[in-house]
Amino acid sequence: MRRAKHVTEAVLRCVILLIIQSTESIRVIGGSSTVVQGEDVDLSCRLLETDEEVEQITWQKSTLEEPENHNFLLIFPNGVTDFIASNGLAGRVQFIGNSKENLGSIRITAARLLDEGTFTCIFSVFPSGAYNTEITLTVLVPPVVSVTVGVPPVVGENEVFFATCLAAGAKPQAEVRWNTDAFGSLLRTVTNSTQHANGTTTVVSHLLGVPTRAANQQQVQCVVNQSAMTTERTLTYTIDIHCKYRPSAFTGCGPSSPSNQSLC
DSSP states (O other): OHHHHHHHHHHHHHHHHHHHHHHHHOOEEEEOOETTTOOEEEEEEESSOOEEEEEEEEEEEEESSSSSEEEEEOOOSSSOOEEEEEOOOTTTTOOOOOOGGBBBEEEOOOOOOGOOOEEEEEEEEEEEEEEEEEEEEEBBBOOOEEOOOOOBBBBBOOOEEEEEEEEEEBSSSEEEEEOOOGGGGGGGEEEEEOOOOOOHHHHHEEEEEEGGGTTOOOOOEEEEEESSSOEEEEEEEEOOOOOOOEEEEEEOOOOOOEEEEEEO
């Protein structure tokens, strides 16, 4: 009797050990994703190392729009989906996986900056329980680029602003530089950046120089580069320097009349 009892206990220990080892090998794999604002992105997750029955796949998210983690999508074994709380994802999320193949992937269309955050894919498996993986979604925002001029410069001897290059609302921060080969070291730049509450940054780069006649109609280029852009953006600007004018008098057939005399 004692021997039989010991054998039974040994068998039970082996069975329990095998179960533990089996459940320890079960896992869900995924991976971080990066998307440019306005484009589509796939969030992939797959359950591995089990033949157990998948009862449900649950998606959770914690994003810039709503930091508190919460369920937003349920996927059932027959492929039917149920949105619990879409929070900005309504009409923009679709199940692209296959429950029978333990694939729980989803696609988010027209990604917004507010979609950035952590997504959790959870497989509920019978009888061993729930397994999950976290997927970090990063949203890149390309800058809005422009070259502007304030007051048109007038010929003189003091340094003035020629032009301003703006790379607005970018994430991450854009790199802004000027190509001024025709001027050599006669021009300089002053660049500042401002970070906004939503995580984007605006870069402002001023081009300064002395407004001489030789500088008039010369071309410079503002070059902007950033990871959300497929290629760098180049904006060409022609420097427009105005001449000074002063009133003068002339004697014609009649009385003196005012005129303008160029100081260029």
